[in-house]
Amino acid sequence: MAPISTFLIIVLVILLFLLILGGAGIYLLVKVGKKATKKARKVANRAVSHMAAMDPGDAGEAERMRLDLRREISITRQAVDQALRDGWGLGELPQLVGEISMHADQLDGQLGLYARQSRTSPYVDHATLARLREHYSKLTTACARIRADLINDQMTHSATGISEIQSRTDLEIEARRQAPIPDPLDQIDELYNRTMIDRARPEEPR
Structure with a gap:
């Protein structure tokens, strides 16, 4: 008898669980349906208002x-x-x-x-x-x-x-105008001119 009672309890628990799931599903469906109905009604009212306007x-x-x-x-x-x-x-x-x-x-x-x-x-x-x-x-x-x-x-x-x-x-x-940034090309020209001057200058006797 004990195994049969345990089996019946398990079946009842499963049925109860399924009933709870079914109730929750129905509740969600009703809730979603109400929202969809409200949206559809609102859209319909807007369409009617635009037509009536x-x-x-x-x-x-x-x-x-x-x-x-x-x-x-x-x-x-x-x-x-x-x-x-x-x-x-x-x-x-x-x-x-x-x-x-x-x-x-x-x-x-x-x-x-x-x-x-x-x-x-x-x-x-x-x-x-x-x-x-x-x-x-x-x-x-x-x-x-x-x-x-x-x-x-x-x-x-x-x-x-x-x-x-x-x-x-x-x-x-204004700050950039007061302190101008040197042009790299001018720096290269100046370095080149210095090099040429140094080359043209005669070497001092040792």
């Missing part, structure tokens, strides 16, 4: 504002992240960009809702579109100003370094 009407204008706003937020975040990696002192600028991103997400939803309503209803609320344009303009202008300020800081820092290099270059060139 070609509409010449108010709905198309709203979709174009959505695309432009997303692009402005993205490149502004990239500029701030790059400045942080370079060690720039940004103060509360990253928090400000976060708040701008939050408002941009809200405006993106409002623009999307307006675009859908404009496509399905013949009645257009021009006052709402004007307010959406105003909010869009304020957010994109804020992003542009932040990027311009970051570029100005980088240019100022680079200008300081370039000025130092220019000063060092001037000093080095």
